[in-house]
Amino acid sequence: MTSATRNDVPVAIEGNGVELRTMPIGGGMSVGYIHLPQGADMGPAFKGLTGDAxxxxxxxxxxxxxxxxxxxxxxxxxxxxxxxxWAPGHVPEALEDCDFVEFSPTEDFEPVITHVQSQSA
Structure with a gap:
């Protein structure tokens, strides 16, 4: 697939107001549609990754x-x-309700998603 609207993209992570929709879009890249509610701190979800980030x-x-x-x-x-x-080694914290769209190398993003999913399991 070479294009996708937010509603075309499946939810990979959801909980406590956080929503990450992502899927491969081509060229080794994935598109992500992310919502972080005010106060969301992704630090705990990244705990255990290199640098906890x-x-x-x-x-x-x-x-x-x-x-x-x-x-x-x-x-x-x-x-x-x-x-x-955003280079590798980052931790987002929402100061206000946030919505953003981003593109990431699928090969690098999948292990992060798997890790975050395992934190909430």
């Missing part, structure tokens, strides 16, 4: 909200309307 790079666009991205070297705040690149 997401180890997949992401390119995307924040559609709504504001979030803080924590890394080993500090943190940065992103707001609606900004495009981004």
């Amino acid at each position: 997401c180890q997949c790079p992401h390119w995307g666009y924040l559609l709504k909200g504001k979030l803080r991205m924590r890394t080993a070297t500090g943190s940065e705040t992103y707001e609606a309307g900004q495009a981004y690149y």
